[in-house]
Every structure is written in structure tokens, then in C-alpha cells.
Amino acid sequence: MSGNTTSATVLGLGAMGSALAGALLGTGRPVTVWNRSADKTKPLVARGAVAAESAAEAVAASELVLACLLDDASVREVLGTASLAGKTVVNLTNGTPRQARELAEWVSEQGGKFLDGGIMAVPPMIGQPGAFVFYSGPKDLFDTHRAAFDAFGGSNYVGEDPGLAALHDLALLSGMYGQFIGILQAYALIRSEGLSAVEFAPLLSGWLTAMGAFAEHAAKEIDSGDYTQGVVSNLGMQAAAFDNLPAAAADQGVSSELLAPLHQLLLRRAADGHGAENLTSVIELLKK
Ligand code: FVH
Numbered sequence: 001m002s003g004n005t006t007s008a009t010v011l012g013l014g015a016m017g018s019a020l021a022g023a024l025l026g027t028g029r030p031v032t033v034w035n036r037s038a039d040k041t042k043p044l045v046a047r048g049a050v051a052a053e054s055a056a057e058a059v060a061a062s063e064l065v066l067a068c069l070l071d072d073a074s075v076r077e078v079l080g081t082a083s084l085a086g087k088t089v090v091n092l093t094n095g096t097p098r099q100a101r102e103l104a105e106w107v108s109e110q111g112g113k114f115l116d117g118g119i120m121a122v123p124p125m126i127g128q129p130g131a132f133v134f135y136s137g138p139k140d141l142f143d144t145h146r147a148a149f150d151a152f153g154g155s156n157y158v159g160e161d162p163g164l165a166a167l168h169d170l171a172l173l174s175g176m177y178g179q180f181i182g183i184l185q186a187y188a189l190i191r192s193e194g195l196s197a198v199e200f201a202p203l204l205s206g207w208l209t210a211m212g213a214f215a216e217h218a219a220k221e222i223d224s225g226d227y228t229q230g231v232v233s234n235l236g237m238q239a240a241a242f243d244n245l246p247a248a249a250a251d252q253g254v255s256s257e258l259l260a261p262l263h264q265l266l267l268r269r270a271a272d273g274h275g276a277e278n279l280t281s282v283i284e285l286l287k288k
Contacts, residue, residue: 005029008148009062011055011078012093013040016119017068019126020092023151024066025049026127034058036078056082064145068092068119072099076106085111088141090149092117092133096170097163104137104162113141116162118169121153132156136164175215179208181258185249192252218280227274227281235282236275239266 006029010021013035021044024031031049033041034057041051052058059065059082069075072095079089089107091100091114100116107114114137121131131153135142142149142157149155158164186204187197221227242263246256256263265282274281 006064006145006148007032007062008064008066009034009052009058011035011058011065011067012069012074013044014068014070015123016092016126018044019123020066020068020152021049022047023127024148027148027151029148030062032058032061054081055079058082059084059087062087064088064090064148066090066092071095072103075103079107083110087112088115088145089113090115090117090135090145092119094118094169095166097166100136100166101161101163113138114162115141115145116165117149118165119152120169120172126152128153134158134165134168136160136166137162182208185245185254185256185258188254189249189252192254218278221278221280222283227277229278231276231278233279234275235266235277235279236270238279239270239275242266 008024008029009032010017010024011034013021013033017035018040021031021033025044025047031044032052033044033049034052034055035041038051041049045051050061052061055078059079063086065084065087067075067079067089069078071093075091075093075095084107089112091103095103095116104114104116116136118134119126119131120133121128125131133149133152133155135149135155135157136159138160139157142155146155156168158168183204187200190197190200221229242259245259246263249256249259262282265285266279269275269277269282269285274284
């Protein structure tokens with residue numbers, strides 16, 4: 001079978017694996033599911049999936065095998081029980097580029113084919129607008145199974161190197177956690193005076209949206225390595241202003257430990273003589 005009718009197996013029915021299996025069922029294809037705790041198969045079986053007794057049986061049931069487990073170790077453990085010869089393994093478990101490359105090599109040694117994926121959505125978003133998944137590995141494999149992948153949301157192929165999906169995934173998550181740091185610190189300050197986080201929220205989200213333009217702006221400077229053009233808010237000025245963030249936090253009885261790493265980098269870069277540059281030049285301190 002091919003295209004929209006290819007049968008698929010999903011290994012791992014946590015919140016995300018269940019959402020993926022549900023989306024595949026929605027395409028009308030046969031879906032086999034397996035989970036370590038067998039109870040989690042029940043809602044999917046009620047929707048038409050077949051529950052396998054073991055991971056090995058689940059892998060044997062379909063040429064296309066998707067794994068969405070906790071981590072790389074659990075993927076290795078589960079796939080290690082099955083025969084992968086002739087299978088296409090798509091790993092949608094969060095991991096590092098190195099883990100993806102090593103897994104690709106190992107699957108190939110077992111006679112299987114491999115794609116890695118990075119899911120950019122929370123489970124309820126699967127199959128909804130805004131959800132997308134990065135894929136990397138052999139392009140022909142991606143093209144062959146694209147119809148199945150499109151059930152999850154946008155399918156974003158990023159290259160033949162199997163590590164690239166995880167790299168893109170973790171880069172976006174790094175940006176996200178950076179935002180979370182700022183949001184938590186902002187609310188801690190607001191709450192330190194007993195003010196309402198809910199009332200402050202529109203100001204914060206509007207400000208973050210406006211400052212989001214920094215991503216595009218910084219990208220051009222980072223690719224060129226020139227941080228001296230069009231400087232309007234120089235690094236030295238920002239380092240001095242940044243001093244007020246931990247100072248105010250201390251006065252308000254709020255920890256500034258989330259801010260400390262960037263503060264230290266700004267001070268170091270300014271002390272190294274780069275105060276007249278754009279703040280983007282801090283990236284030079286992040287390179288190994
Ligand atoms: N949920 C999310 O918001 C994020 C969105 C982006 C992608 N992540 C990654 O997806 C992977 C799975 O996440 P999840 O949300 O499904 O996680 P859980 O609900 O905690 O389910 C974990 C499943 O893994 C099974 N499992 C864990 N260890 C083992 C093992 N040693 N052997 C076999 N299976 C194992 C677990 O089984 P059980 O506890 O139900 O028996 C669940 O099926 C993850 O990489 C996220 O980072 C989700």
C-alpha cells in the first residue's frame with residue numbers, strides 16, 4: 001500500500017504518541033499501536049486501531065513504524081526488541097542531533113531505513129493549524145511517507161543529515177525557553193508588589209510580539225559576523241541598564257538567577273571592548 005493508505009505502527013502512547021496515532025487513524029489507514037502500559041491502547045482500539053501484544057509484533061505489522069517515547073534510551077530499548085529489516089523507522093522522540101545520527105546508523109545496521117523528526121506542537125495541536133514537524137534523513141523516504149506525516153500538521157523537511165531535525169527542534173525550544181525565562185521573571189516582579197499578572201499579561205505579550213522582530217534582525221548580523229552596523233541600542237548601554245534588573249529584583253525580594261547568565265555575558269563582552277556594538281555580538285561568547 002502507498003500514499004494515504006499505507007499502514008502504520010505507533011510505538012509509545014503517551015500524550016503525544018496517542019495524538020499521533022489518532023491523527024493517523026483519521027486518515028483512514030490501518031494503524032497498529034503498542035505501549036509499555038497496555039491500558040493506553042484502549043481509546044485508540046475503540047477508534048479502530050489494532051493493539052499489538054509486544055513492540056516486536058507491532059513493528060512486524062507495518063512497514064512504517066513511528067516511535068514517540070520518552071527519550072533516546074527508551075527508543076533504543078523498545079526498538080532493540082524488534083526486527084527492523086525492511087522497516088522505515090521514524091523517530092519522533094525528543095533527542096539530540098548526535099542521538100539521531102547514532103540511531104540512524106544503528107537502524108541501518110539492522111537493515112532498516114530511518115528518518116528523525118522534531119515535533120513543534122503540544123498534543124492537542126496535532127492535526128490542527130500551527131502544528132508542524134521537522135524531518136531529516138533520506139529525502140525519498142520523506143517523500144514516500146509524506147501523506148502520513150501531513151496528518152500531524154505541516155511537514156518541514158530540513159535535510160539528509162538525520163541530526164538536522166533535532167537541531168532545528170532544539171534551536172526553537174531554546175528560543176521558547178528563553179521567552180519563558182523572561183515571562184517568569186516579569187511576573188515575579190509584578191507579583192512582588194501584589195499586582196495582577198492577568199492584568200499585566202496584555203502588556204507583556206504585546207511587548208514580546210514587538211521585540212520578536214529581534215530574531216530576524218539579529219539573524220542578518222549573526223550570518224555576516226558584523227555587529228557594528230546600524231547600532232541604536234549599543235551593548236555597553238544595555239549592560240549598564242541590565243544591572244538594574246538584578247538590583248530591582250533583590251530590592252523586591254525576587255531571585256534573579258534566571259537573568260544571571262545573560263547579565264554575566266553582557267558584562268564580559270562590554271569589558272572585552274565591544275560596548276559600541278549591537279547586543280547580538282554576545283553570540284561570539286557562546287561559540288566554542
Ligand atoms: N507532550 C509535549 O508537549 C511534547 C511536545 C513535543 C514533543 N514531545 C516529545 O514527545 C515524546 C513523548 O512525549 P509525551 O508527551 O507522549 O510523553 P509521555 O506522555 O510522558 O509519554 C511517554 C511515553 O514513553 C513511554 N516510555 C517511557 N519509558 C519507556 C521505556 N523504558 N520503555 C517503553 N516505553 C517507555 C511511556 O510508556 P508508559 O509509561 O505509558 O508505559 C509513554 O508511552 C517525548 O520525547 C517528548 O519530549 C512531547
